[in-house]
Amino acid sequence: xxxxxxxxxxxxxxxxxxxxxxxxxxxxxxxxxxxxCGDVMRLQIQVDEATGIITDAKFKTFGCGSAIASxxxxxxxxxxxxVDEAVKIDNMDLVEELNLPPVKIxxxxxxxxxxxxxxxxxxxxxxxxxxxxEERIH
Amino acid sequence: MLKLxxxxxxxxxxxxxxxxxxxxxxxxxxxxxNAASRNHSFGWHAEEAVDxxxxxxxxxxxxxxxxxxFTSGATEGDNLAIKGVYxxxxxxxxxxxxxxxxxxxxxxxxxxxxKLGAEVTYLEVQPDGLVDLKALEAAMRPTTILVAIMYANNxxxxxxxxxxxxxxxxxHGALFFTDGVQAVGKIPVDVIADGIDIMAFTAHKMYGPxxxxxxxxxxxxxxxxxxxxxxxxxxxxxxxSGTLNVPxxxxxxxxxxxxxxxxxxxxxxxxKLRDKLENALKQIDESYVNGNPAHRLxxxxxxxxxxxxxxxxxxxxxxxxxLSSGSAxxxxxxxxxYVLKALGxxxxxxxxxxxxxxxxxxTEEQIDFTIKAVTDTVLKLREMSPLWEMxxxxxxxxxIQWAHH
Numbered sequence: 331x332x333x334x335x336x337x338x339x340x341x342x343x344x345x346x347x348x349x350x351x352x353x354x355x356x357x358x359x360x361x362x363x364x365x366x367c368g369d370v371m372r373l374q375i376q377v378d379e380a381t382g383i384i385t386d387a388k389f390k391t392f393g394c395g396s397a398i399a400s401x402x403x404x405x406x407x408x409x410x411x412x413v414d415e416a417v418k419i420d421n422m423d424l425v426e427e428l429n430l431p432p433v434k435i436x437x438x439x440x441x442x443x444x445x446x447x448x449x450x451x452x453x454x455x456x457x458x459x460x461x462x463x464e465e466r467i468h
Numbered sequence: 469m470l471k472l473x474x475x476x477x478x479x480x481x482x483x484x485x486x487x488x489x490x491x492x493x494x495x496x497x498x499x500x501x502n503a504a505s506r507n508h509s510f511g512w513h514a515e516e517a518v519d520x521x522x523x524x525x526x527x528x529x530x531x532x533x534x535x536x537x538f539t540s541g542a543t544e545g546d547n548l549a550i551k552g553v554y555x556x557x558x559x560x561x562x563x564x565x566x567x568x569x570x571x572x573x574x575x576x577x578x579x580x581x582x583k584l585g586a587e588v589t590y591l592e593v594q595p596d597g598l599v600d601l602k603a604l605e606a607a608m609r610p611t612t613i614l615v616a617i618m619y620a621n622n623x624x625x626x627x628x629x630x631x632x633x634x635x636x637x638x639x640h641g642a643l644f645f646t647d648g649v650q651a652v653g654k655i656p657v658d659v660i661a662d663g664i665d666i667m668a669f670t671a672h673k674m675y676g677p678x679x680x681x682x683x684x685x686x687x688x689x690x691x692x693x694x695x696x697x698x699x700x701x702x703x704x705x706x707x708x709s710g711t712l713n714v715p716x717x718x719x720x721x722x723x724x725x726x727x728x729x730x731x732x733x734x735x736x737x738x739x740k741l742r743d744k745l746e747n748a749l750k751q752i753d754e755s756y757v758n759g760n761p762a763h764r765l766x767x768x769x770x771x772x773x774x775x776x777x778x779x780x781x782x783x784x785x786x787x788x789x790x791l792s793s794g795s796a797x798x799x800x801x802x803x804x805x806y807v808l809k810a811l812g813x814x815x816x817x818x819x820x821x822x823x824x825x826x827x828x829x830x831t832e833e834q835i836d837f838t839i840k841a842v843t844d845t846v847l848k849l850r851e852m853s854p855l856w857e858m859x860x861x862x863x864x865x866x867x868i869q870w871a872h873h
Binding site: 349361365368369370371372397 | 780783784819851855
């Protein structure tokens with residue numbers, strides 16, 4: 331399968347690979363996927379508690395090029411957004427930006443799940459109710 | 469000068485040897501006759517060429533030329549052998565034994581026959597990929613008509629104990645069919661010594677053209693017959709109708725002759741390169757060679773690099789190196805290789821595998837390039853892998869409750 335130039339670019343020069351302190355109260359961590367399914371994403375956000383703005387985002391991904399590109403792009407989009415804005419990132423936006431073929435849409439769904447999971451982790455740590463998202467079929 | 473891309477997927481197909489192409493060319497143009505035309509020289513020339521190729525192909529496997537049935541390839545051969553035996557020997561029984569690591573052409577043919585009333589035993593293989601002979605013996609029934617076990621596996625290259633399998637089949641009065649696609653032309657195969665009754669193989673895996681294969685069908689001790697699966701002019705001793713692909717068959721013959729004469733030298737050179745590649749890649753932490761290393765084709769290596777995903781890994785070098793992964797994402801199914809899973813590998817290791825298939829034109833320079841490219845990419849992707857980080861921190865990844873999707 332041919333990859334789009336944007337996927338290749340993110341794969342070759344991934345943005346924001348790394349690890350934030352998951353014990354920190356200002357860090358939210360989302361770990362989604364499963365090794366058996368061939369993709370695992372860990373996405374972390376660092377939130378400025380006073381403003382609610384995401385000041386940093388990091389990822390590590392085990393998966394194909396599209397999974398790596400989806401998580402790399404997600405971290406780019408997260409930085410500078412407020413947590414409330416970040417919740418609205420839709421997997422189809424990632425699909426469009428990266429030009430993912432149908433067989434790779436699950437990679438973008440996983441990235442969206444990782445964002446939401448990281449946000450909920452942050453909310454939980456800060457005494458906020460976890461957001462409830464509708465179940466989706468992967 | 470190293471020319472890119474490098475081809476290391478010789479289990480999928482091989483380039484045609486220029487000597488083969490040269491032999492074929494006249495049979496497209498001036499010698500275009502139909503080998504079944506009995507009353508003019510065009511037909512006679514074509515028939516002569518086919519007879520000569522039949523001898524060349526037979527000689528490669530120690531068979532009599534009359535025992536060679538030309539087909540369109542090994543998928544047809546697998547179908548013809550299994551369905552043909554099932555129909556021909558229906559009065560004797562309806563039980564077939566095969567194994568879980570067979571090619572889909574065998575497995576799906578067996579599944580098809582199950583719908584028609586066949587009973588099929590799918591033997592599990594051992595963790596090294598080999599069939600357990602005791603399990604085979606135990607699976608034999610009075611109604612067993614066929615044992616269908618491949619000679620060598622396409623994904624991991626393990627070579628089955630065919631001689632012992634043939635003996636067990638014979639002892640119980642069943643026929644032994646083997647899919648010889650990966651083995652014939654690569655390692656010595658002798659249908660007499662190996663006790664094979666029927667064998668499918670194909671030209672394009674041994675530097676011949678695509679679209680032509682052969683089915684070996686034993687003529688004595690015992691005399692084997694298969695029911696034709698296509699009706700028509702009764703070519704190939706009535707077992708496979710259809711005008712013969714004369715240029716393809718000529719090429720197949722030449723490819724078989726070269727495989728026989730060059731096998732020892734090719735094997736010595738290629739196995740050294742394979743070992744160099746494998747030994748270098750084994751130096752990477754948490755890399756595992758799949759399949760029994762002592763019973764394996766000389767040109768194949770299948771390695772899992774734990775904590776990196778196969779397709780992601782290939783993307784690191786697939787503009788320069790062509791090879792194959794057992795990972796899910798390469799197919800639309802999202803299921804990792806059933807062969808690797810049959811060895812008992814966890815899905816994580818099955819997802820992390822690469823298959824290297826070397827060939828006649830593989831050079832040391834190409835192998836050196838490959839070692840570096842694969843090593844660099846594995847290390848780079850591990851820096852990006854959450855699983856690798858957990859492993860390094862001593863987290864038990866298997867104990868995590870993953871959300872399956």
